[in-house]
Amino acid sequence: MPSLILQVEAELYDMLQQAARTNQLSLEDECLRRLEGGVRRSRYMEALLAELRADDAQRRAERG
Template identity: 85%
Template sequence: MPKLILEIETDLYRTLQEAARTNQLSLEDECLRRLEGGVRRSRYMEALLAELRAADAQRRAERD
């Protein structure tokens, strides 16, 4: 199985994880929520979301 390696700021990742848990969302959905709501819109968040989507699509393809 291919591996996905992301280099992200640890504090931001923890913040995103905690927000996702608090909002009962996946990490991808939390990123989407922030992007759609205009909360700290950044290239970093958009890149992270793209990586999460690609990893999710790959997992789905491997399952099917």
């Protein structure tokens, strides 16, 4: 499975960790749950997802 490295602000990281603990999930699973729409999607996560999709589309276009 491909891996993804994200840089996030400390405040967002702390909030994600707290949510993961509250939901009894790993940090990775909490992030995936949010990206999949398991909770109200944050504008930050929406922007991140759009950026990742744009990067992927650009890579595909460069490959031809």
